[in-house]
Amino acid sequence: MRVMGIDPGLTRCGVGVVEGRPGAPGTMIAVGVVRTDPEAGLADRLLALDDGLRALLDEHRPEAVAVERVFSQHNVASVIGTAQASGIALLAAxxxxxxxxxxxxxxxxxAVCGxxxxxxxxxTTMVTRILRxxxxxxxxxxxxxxAIAVCHLWRGGVKSRIAEAAASQAAAVAAAKERTR
Incomplete structure (x- = not known):
């Protein structure tokens, strides 16, 4: 599976592409940062981020995208910018x-350090070791x-299989109820 991990940021948005399977070391395909001009207007920065992420998605063709979830910080302006960048990343995917x-x-x-x-x-040390x-x-x-890509590679498959199993079980229960009517 090929996964693009995204560390959202309005000025610097980290991007890493990893290929592999759960439990295996994995291979780094690409790594870099999409940068926006801090002096530009917000709309222009969001557009530049979208353009940069879309180009990388087109170039590397991941099968899934994992984004770091925005968390509360003391600097509200930073949280807002990170949340906006996260939204752009999720939208691009x-x-x-x-x-x-x-x-x-x-x-x-x-996931990566235990x-x-x-x-x-x-x-950083563990990512360097995991990806050799x-x-x-x-x-x-x-x-x-x-690290976000590795986390999804190792945990995302399990999460999706659990969700699929739960959906399948719910469908079976609904079908059984329908048959008893």
Missing amino acids: ARLGLPTATYTPSEVKN NGTADKRQV LKQAPKPADAADAL
């Missing part, structure tokens, strides 16, 4: 009909995006 998932920072840290309170250095990279990905936004 939805336009292509790609399945999407969101993960909290602690879910990502737990510790939901790991620091950025630990996450010769050097750590930089900047931190890019390393975080790879």
Whole structure:
């Protein structure tokens, strides 16, 4: 499975593409950052982010997109910008009909480090090891995006299978009720 992980940000939006399967190390396909001009107007920045993400989606053709879930910070302006960038990322994937998932920072840290309170250095170290990279990905936004992709690669398949099983069971229960009427 090929997964694009996105660490949303209005100025720097980390993007990492990983290919692999649950439980296996995986392979980094691409890593980078989509940047927007902090001096530009908000609408222009969101458009630039959308253009950049859409180009990367077209280039790398992931089967799924995973985005870091926005979490509360003390800086409200930062949260708003991150939420707007997250919305653009989810929209860009939805336009292509790609399945999407969101993960909290602690879910990502737990998936790649085994510790939901790991620091950025630990996450970068583990991503470098998991993907067998010769050097750590930089900047931190890019390393975080790879961690998000790995998290989905390892956990997303399980989540979707559980959801499919629950839907199948609900359909079977509904069919059984219908037969007894």
